Each structure stands twice: as structure tokens, then as C-alpha cells.
Amino acid sequence: MRDHFARTMHEVGHKVKDVFIVVADISPAGSMAPFRADFPDRFINVGVAEQSMIGLCAGLALRGCRPFAYTIATFSIYRPFEQVRDDVCYHDLPVTIVGIGGGIAYSTLGGTHHAQEDVAVMSALPNMTVMAPCDPAETALATWAAVERNGPVYLRLGKAGEPDLTSNAPDPYVFGKVRRIRQGKDICILSYGPITKMAFDAAEIIERESGASVAIVSVHTLKPLDREGIARVLQQFSTVVVVEEHSPRGGLGGQVKEVAWESAARCRLTTLSLQDEFIHAFGSHAYLLGMHGLSVEAITKAVLAPVAR
Amino acid sequence: MGVSSPGIETAADRCRRYRRHILDISQRGVVLHIAPAFSCLELVDAVYHELMRRDGDLPDTFILSKGHGCLSQYVILEDLGVLTAAHLEGYCKPGGMLGSHPDYGIPGIEASTGSLGHGLGLGVGMALADKVRGDDRQVFVVLSDGELQEGSVWEAMMLAPSLGITNLVALVDLNDFQSLGRTSETLPNFYPMKDKVEAFGWECREVNGHDSPAIVAAVKSRSGQKPMMVLGRTTKGKGVSYMENVPIWHYRSPSPEEYQQAIRELEAGR
Numbered sequence: 037m038r039d040h041f042a043r044t045m046h047e048v049g050h051k052v053k054d055v056f057i058v059v060a061d062i063s064p065a066g067s068m069a070p071f072r073a074d075f076p077d078r079f080i081n082v083g084v085a086e087q088s089m090i091g092l093c094a095g096l097a098l099r100g101c102r103p104f105a106y107t108i109a110t111f112s113i114y115r116p117f118e119q120v121r122d123d124v125c126y127h128d129l130p131v132t133i134v135g136i137g138g139g140i141a142y143s144t145l146g147g148t149h150h151a152q153e154d155v156a157v158m159s160a161l162p163n164m165t166v167m168a169p170c171d172p173a174e175t176a177l178a179t180w181a182a183v184e185r186n187g188p189v190y191l192r193l194g195k196a197g198e199p200d201l202t203s204n205a206p207d208p209y210v211f212g213k214v215r216r217i218r219q220g221k222d223i224c225i226l227s228y229g230p231i232t233k234m235a236f237d238a239a240e241i242i243e244r245e246s247g248a249s250v251a252i253v254s255v256h257t258l259k260p261l262d263r264e265g266i267a268r269v270l271q272q273f274s275t276v277v278v279v280e281e282h283s284p285r286g287g288l289g290g291q292v293k294e295v296a297w298e299s300a301a302r303c304r305l306t307t308l309s310l311q312d313e314f315i316h317a318f319g320s321h322a323y324l325l326g327m328h329g330l331s332v333e334a335i336t337k338a339v340l341a342p343v344a345r
Numbered sequence: 346m347g348v349s350s351p352g353i354e355t356a357a358d359r360c361r362r363y364r365r366h367i368l369d370i371s372q373r374g375v376v377l378h379i380a381p382a383f384s385c386l387e388l389v390d391a392v393y394h395e396l397m398r399r400d401g402d403l404p405d406t407f408i409l410s411k412g413h414g415c416l417s418q419y420v421i422l423e424d425l426g427v428l429t430a431a432h433l434e435g436y437c438k439p440g441g442m443l444g445s446h447p448d449y450g451i452p453g454i455e456a457s458t459g460s461l462g463h464g465l466g467l468g469v470g471m472a473l474a475d476k477v478r479g480d481d482r483q484v485f486v487v488l489s490d491g492e493l494q495e496g497s498v499w500e501a502m503m504l505a506p507s508l509g510i511t512n513l514v515a516l517v518d519l520n521d522f523q524s525l526g527r528t529s530e531t532l533p534n535f536y537p538m539k540d541k542v543e544a545f546g547w548e549c550r551e552v553n554g555h556d557s558p559a560i561v562a563a564v565k566s567r568s569g570q571k572p573m574m575v576l577g578r579t580t581k582g583k584g585v586s587y588m589e590n591v592p593i594w595h596y597r598s599p600s601p602e603e604y605q606q607a608i609r610e611l612e613a614g615r
Contacts, residue, residue, distance in 0.1 A: 054474070077477045080508070088466055088500035095470015098456065103470075118460060119497070123467060126457055127449050 037194045037230070038136050040172040042067035044179040045104065049075050052183055054101040058082060060089040062107040062136070064196075090116040093131045094123035102130055102183065108142070109135025109151035109192060113158060124188045125161045131189075132182040138168060138192035138229060139281035140310070143321040147314045151192070156286025158190040159259045166259040168192040170217070170232035171201040174209060174256055181211040181257075194230035201232055202254070212257045214265035220251030223339055224273040226266070226292060228255045231281040231330065238335035246340055248275075255288055263295050270301035277339055278307040281325065285312060306338045356394065356557035359424075360386050361611055364584050366420045368607050370436055371598045377445045380582035380594035382416035384554070385487055385518035388577050389417045391560040392485045392516065393425065403482045406471055408456045410464020411489035411518060412446035418453075419443055427453035462495025464488065465515060469505045472513040472572075486515045491523035494532065499545070505572045506546030513572040514564055515547075518554060520581040524595060538576055547574045554579035585610055 042064045049055050049071050056078045057071060063081070072079045082088045086107065093103035105112060112135045113120055124131045135151060142149035158166050165185055169178040175193060182189040202209075205217040214226070218239060225235040232254060239250035253269060255262070270276055270292075278289040289307030296305055310328045317327060325331060354362075367382055389409065397405035409418050419436070422428040428443075428451075435441025442451050446459030456467050468486040475482040492498060505513055519538070521528050529536050542549040548570070550563040554577020567573045581595075582588025585607040599607060 054478075080473070082500075082504055083507075085500040085504065087462075087497040088469070088504050091463060091466020091497065091501060092470040092473065092504065095467040095472075096474045097470075098467065099471050099474035101474050119463065119466065122457065122460055123463055 037169070037172055037175045037198050038064040038196055039067040040175045041134065041179055041193060042071065044176040046070045046074070048179065048183050049078070052102060054078075055183070056080060056093070056096055056101055056103040058089050058093050058096075058103055058105050060084060060086045060105075060107040060111060062111070086111050086115040087119050090119035090131070090133070091123050094119065094127060094129055097124075097129035097131050098127065104132045104134055104182075106134040107136070108149060109138045109154055110149055113151075113154060113190065117157070121161055125163045128163045128187050130186050132191055133189065134191045134193060136193045137195055139194075139231065140315060140324050141195045141230070141321055143324045144318045146318065147316060150315060152310050153283040153286065154190070154192060155258055155282050155288075159286060161188070163188050164259065165189045165257070166192070167257050168228040169256050170227065170229055170254045171198055173200060173202050174254065177209040178256060185211070192229060198230045199233055201236060209256065212260055212262055214262045214269065215254045215256060216251055217254045218250070218252035220249040222248035222250070222273065223275040223277070224251040224253060224269050225277045225279055225335070226253050226255050226269065226288065227279040228258060228288060229281055231279060231325070234325075234330065234332055234335060235279050237332045238339070241332065241336045242339050245336070258288060261291055266292055266295045267299035267301070270296050270299060270303050270305070273303055275304045275339060276306075277335065278305075278309075279330070279335055280309045281330065282309055283312055284309045308335060308338060356387065356390060359394070360390055360557070361584070361614075363390065363417065363420045363424070364611055365608060367416045368599065368604055368611075370416065370433060372601065372604050373434070374437055376416070376437070376598045377596055378413040378416065379598070380588050380591075381411065381414045381489065381518070381520070383583045383585070383588065384520040384579040384581045385411065385414045385489070386417045386583070387555045387557050388487055388516045388518055388560060388575075388579075389414070389421060391557050391564075392487070393421050395557075395561045396514070396564055397483065397485055399425070403480050405483040405485065406455050406468070408458065408464040408468050408484070408486045409447055410458055410468075410486050411461065411492055412458030414487070414489070414518065415445070415447045418447060422453040461489065461492040462497040465498050465501040468513055468515070469501050469508070469510060472505070472510045473508055475512055476508070476510060483512045483514060486513070488515060488517050490517060490519045490521065490528045490538075493517065493538070494535070502542070502545045502547065510572050511569050514567075515572070515574045516560070517574060517576050518579050519576050520579040522581045522590065522592060522595070524592065526592065542574045542576070547572050549574045549576065551576040551578065553577070555583055
């Protein structure tokens with residue numbers, strides 16, 4: 037994802053005037069090299085100083101530039117939260133704040149590096165747009181959408197090596213709209229970010245074991261949320277499952293339940309998320325997700341259990 | 346009284362008029378932050394009247410990072426015709442545009458401030474944009490000495506010279522007060538300030554922050570090789586005896602009797 041982001045920014049740099057990348061000592065070294073080579077004045081490393089990173093970006097945007105701030109998700113939004121709120125959002129400036137390692141992708145680095153509640157925190161800010169693409173191709177599309185968005189954006193990315201999930205997607209990517217990326221008619225899984233891969237793995241097992249067909253929808257834009265699109269999903273499918281790598285508060289699950297209530301949905305609705313707890317453990321990404329109840333088996337079980345009953 | 350020829354208003358005359366205007370506003374409603382507006386008044390006045398280019402396609406920028414001093418900025422902006430008397434009439438009133446901190450979008454206000462420690466980072470970003478584009482613009486930022494306790498100020502101070510920024514001038518209102526007491530007593534090891542500013546790669550001059558010609562001369566004498574910080578030693582509540590160095594006047598609004606006394610003292614020139 038980070039490589040696709042960097043490659044896309046190189047294209048953006050050539051097509052859009054006054055694009056800056058401002059990092060706080062974290063950067064995808066190899067893939068950012070072409071941008072740095074072509075725009076040496078517009079790649080800025082402020083050092084380990086995230087307040088400066090966001091303040092600088094807001095100042096650049098006040099002069100009409102299009103800055104992208106980039107570092108690990110926790111550092112990009114938590115340390116400089118007031119700069120994000122006051123400098124970027126209150127002024128409604130076109131600054132994109134990129135958080136890599138959204139969720140608990142940095143699974144061996146401990147809780148200080150886990151962005152478990154980033155979507156909730158960023159979504160609470162007026163003027164903020166929140167995007168979380170599910171794979172490298174969607175990352176490129178979301179990066180362009182961020183450029184075209186004339187206001188603050190939080191772009192939540194994974195790390196590196198995420199598989200392609202969208203090359204056969206039935207729906208195109210449209211900013212602000214939910215996107216069907218796997219065809220199905222009985223069950224629908226709503227997800228965002230790299231954990232969407234887990235939904236694909238579960239879908240295959242569910243189809244094999246139950247014969248029901250499973251659709252997957254990428255909710256790549258979390259704010260503004262496509263409430264009409266979600267209401268349609270809740271009408272069309274008899275079972276809807278939300279899978280998210282995020283705290284149960286303020287993410288997608290609760291909002292889908294709001295839409296379900298407001299649209300008088302009759303489907304069965306299950307939400308799976310991280311727990312409202314910090315993680316004091318180290319291991320693979322899958323291991324940590326499993327500790328909080330997020331696994332292919334857990335999704336499969338949540339979908340199939342009532343059928344078996 | 347300042348030395349003045351008939352018909353020519355000196356900076357001292359002008360600032361006396363501005364102080365009086367701020368006191369007048371205080372009698373139309375409850376006004377916060379008179380004393381901190383009085384301490385930075387000559388610094389803000391020097392920027393607007395003597396230092397910044399305000400016209401043309403690429404005007405200079407002024408950011409009041411110590412946003413609570415904004416009455417000083419409002420009365421100057423009105424005097425310059427950027428704000429109207431109606432704007433000032435609506436100060437802190439329903440339907441009005443002006444509040445106790447500057448809000449982006451108001452004529453003449455280039456950044457919303459109020460939370461301390463934000464203005465210099467914004468200023469560094471603006472100065473960087475100008476440098477990369479080759480635009481001949483300067484950015485002026487006024488900070489308070491209490492504000493220098495915010496870590497974000499020092500992040501921005503570390504960054505500006507490292508980016509080769511020279512078109513940035515910060516002016517610090519060193520009135521030696523913060524809400525709970527003297528700044529130099531709250532964090533005594535923080536002083537003196539000048540060597541710290543220079544150690545971060547800035548050109549630094551210390552001046553009497555109520556001496557307008559000295560402020561202007563200090564800024565104009567800079568080498569242009571580094572960003573500059575002017576440390577202006579000031580008196581909180583300057584010009585009104587009962588406000589000077591009395592912390593409650595960070596927040597209080599004068600009663601009618603106190604207002605009359607303040608006007609008398611200003612007119613007497615003290």
C-alpha cells in the first residue's frame with residue numbers, strides 16, 4: 037500500500053501544482069525516491085516533530101499548496117491532534133494526513149503503535165474526510181480522491197505487501213460510495229482497509245460450506261459515509277456482517293446499526309471489530325487480530341452459526 | 346507625550362489612540378484580555394505600520410499567535426480600513442464577527458489562533474511556500490512569552506532555519522506574565538531567552554517592546570541570512586497604572602470609574 041501511495045504521489049507531483057510531501061522521519065524509502073528526485077524542494081522531512089509536520093502543512097495550504105503529511109498512523113494524528121483539529125480542520129484546509137499502519141498492522145511494535153481508534157477520532161472532527169482503502173489499487177484511487185478533495189483528509193493505509201482484492205471488482209471506485217468488490221446475493225460483508233482480505237477468505241469457506249453466496253463491499257470512504265448505499269445493502273441481503281480492524285466505538289459497525297434502525301432494515305446484522313481494550317502482546321498481525329476475535333474462523337462462525345441452529 | 350510635529354501622528358500617539366479605543370470597547374460589553382493587548386500593542390503596530398507590505402499581489406502576512414491579544418489587532422485593522430466600525434461594534438456580541446481570539450475568514454485575519462503554540466508552525470509553512478515558489482513575501486508572527494513554553498514553538502524554531510527560511514520574523518511579547526504569575530518565576534531556568542533563540546539558529550535582538558522605533562530598527566537591521574526573532578521586553582497592561590503587572594487584568598474588564606481613570610492616565614501620557 038505504501039509503495040502504491042508513493043508511486044501515485046509521484047504521478048500527482050507531475051500533474052498537480054504545488055504538491056508537497058511532509059514526513060516526520062518515516063518514509064517508504066525506495067518507492068518515495070522518484071518523488072524526491074523530481075521535486076527535491078517539495079519533499080520535507082521535519083524530523084521527529086509531528087506538531088511541526090501538521091502545522092507546516094497547514095501553513096503551506098494557507099498559501100494554496102497541496103501538502104500530504106506522512107508518518108505512522110498513531111504519530112500522524114495523536115501526537116499533533118490539536119494541530120490536526122485547529123490548524124487543518126478549523127481552517128478547512130486541503131491537507132491530507134496519511135497514517136500508515138492503521139489498525140494494529142504494527143503487530144510487533146506494541147500498543148503505542150496501534151491505531152485502534154483512529155477512524156473514530158478523525159471522524160469526530162468537522163470538515164474531516166476519512167478514507168481507508170482495502171488494497172494497493174484502491175490506495176492509488178483514494179490518493180487521487182484525496183488530491184481532488186478540497187479539504188482535510190485522513191488517509192488510513194496498511195503497510196506493505198497487501199494482496200490485490202479489487203482487480204475483478206464489479207463496481208468502480210467512486211469517492212464517497214460503497215463499492216461492491218465481490219459478487220454475491222445472500223450474505224454481504226462490509227469492510228474497509230487490509231482486513232478486507234480476511235472477509236474474502238471467509239467468503240470462500242462460507243460458500244463452500246453453506247452454498248449461500250457472499251458479496252463483499254469495500255466501505256473505503258468512512259466519512260462522509262454512504263448511508264444510502266449501506267441502506268440498500270441492508271435491504272438487499274438477508275445477512276450483513278461488518279468486519280473492521282477498529283475499536284467497537286465510533287467505527288463502521290455502530291454507524292451501520294444506526295442506518296439499519298433509520299432504514300427499518302430487517303436483515304440479520306452482525307458486527308465484528310477489535311475490542312475496547314489495548315493489546316499488550318506481540319506477534320503476527322493475524323495473531324493479534326485473533327486475540328480480539330477477528331479471524332477467518334470467527335467471521336465464518338458468525339455467519340454460519342444461526343444457519344446450523 | 347511623543348515628540349510630534351503638528352498633524353503628524355507618531356507611533357506613540359497612534360498607540361495611545363489604540364489603547365483608548367480598546368478601553369472604549371470595554372465599556373460596551375465584557376472584554377477579556379485588555380492587559381495582554383496593551384503589552385503587545387507597539388509590536389503589532391510596528392508590523393502593520395512600518396514593517397509589512399500590505400498591498401500588491403503578494404502582500405506580507407501577519408499572524409497573531411498570541412491570539413488573546415487580538416484587540417490590538419482589531420483596532421489597528423479598523424484604523425487601516427480593513428475592518429469597519431460595525432465589526433468592532435459587534436465585538437463578542439450575537440451576530441458579530443469578532444471574538445476574543447482571531448478567527449480565519451475575518452477580513453485581515455490570516456490564521457485562527459487562540460490555542461498557544463500554533464502560529465509559528467503555520468508561519469514556517471507559509472514562509473516555506475513563498476521560498477519554494479520564489480515569492481518575495483515576509484511572514485510576521487507575534488508570540489507571547491508564556492507561549493514559548495509550548496513545545497510546538499520549539500519544533501517550529503528548530504525547523505525554520507533548517508529549511509533555510511529567511512523571510513520569517515517572530516516578535517515575542519516578553520511581558521513576564523502568564524495566568525498564574527510571573528513567567529520568569531514559573532520556569533526560572535528558561536531565562537535568559539536570547540541565547541536559546543540563537544542556539545536554535547535564529548538571529549535575535551532584544552529591545553524595549555514599547556519603543557516603536559527600536560522595534561522597527563531591530564527588524565530592519567537583520568542580516569536576512571536567518572529567520573529573526575525580536576524579544577520585546579514589555580509591561581503587561583502597559584499605560585494604565587492599576588493594570589500594569591497585575592495578573593487579574595488578563596481577564597478583567599474595567600468598571601466605568603476604572604475606565605475614567607485609565608483614560609486620564611493615557612491622556613496624561615504617564
